[in-house]
Amino acid sequence: MSLSAPWLQTQLESLLQQRGHAWLLAGPSGLGQFELALALARAWLCEAPTAQGACGTCGSCHAVDVHTHADLAVLMPEQMALEFGWPLDEKTQDELDSKKRKPSKEIKVDAARNVVSFTQFTRSRGTTKVVLVFPAERMNGITANTLLKTLEEPPGEVRFILATEAARQLLPTIRSRCLSHGMAWPNFNDALAWLQAASLAGQGSDKKPLKAATPAELKTLLDAAGGRPADALAWVLNGQAAARAQGWQALPKAMARGDVSALGDFQPSEAVEALQKLCHDVWAIKVGGQPRFFDPADLPKGAPQPSALALTTWTRELLASARTxxxxxxxxxMLESLTSRAKAALNPQQPI
Ligand SMILES: [Zn+2]
Incomplete structure (x- = not known):
């Protein structure tokens, strides 16, 4: 997500007006906390920053853009660093190149130690050093404690930005050392406009231009992502916009029929999440509210509606499934079982 997203730009300008050497950007996934964290780091390191952020043209900005800034340490799981093209230390890169082990999905304690020593070296470019940690909840207790002392008493002009999609999983000692910023939710129309522009500018994972998604497909994807634009964009950039949108529209009725093929493209964890959203919307309609993730026209119609007992049971089953x-x-x-449970919940005449 670039800072062409107006809701991120507003947050950046507000954060730049405030003091504080350690920020925690917190909110659910898909709201752009990494992009906002990086924009803040880029502005702090910039040679000619403005109230709107980094200049975008100086040597420092360029070094951030090509991921080689000597005063910026990005601490993230190895797997994510490889995916986003952030450099790993030489030893780690050698181990991964020689396939001695798989890239870690956690932030490793060795990487945190490297960051601590980074903060103690002489700075090489400007007066400020920045440590960016994302997703901060991927630090286990040992890793977090390694960082804690530096976070409490940073040497010189070291500033921290921790970005998280699960603030409650962070150690309280980490949370209490940071100023907290709750990520703002974009309104639906801003998010849709941004998604449209970003999908036109995007390339597929094979670098070929993407087939443009239609406005209706983008709206369905944004609904499916619960209004979180970066999550919706991920589907577009995978080249799955049309298939995902059609599949999403067909999902509720297919589940009511017990058609497991509607979950064919889903990983089990994605299937559980999709069914939790469906369960949410069926509940919402039952109590006279608005569905949030599906178009009302796509939801199964007809009386009688599922009973509260059936929906409560289904909610509990989905929570249990989420754990496995x-x-x-x-x-x-697992997909077969999820489908038959969904069918049972959505068809109140049938025995549960
Ligand atoms: Zn600059």
């Missing part, structure tokens, strides 16, 4: 969905015993069987 990352490592299912058998993915195919």
């Amino acid at each position: 969905a990352e490592h299912p015993f058998n993915a195919g069987l």
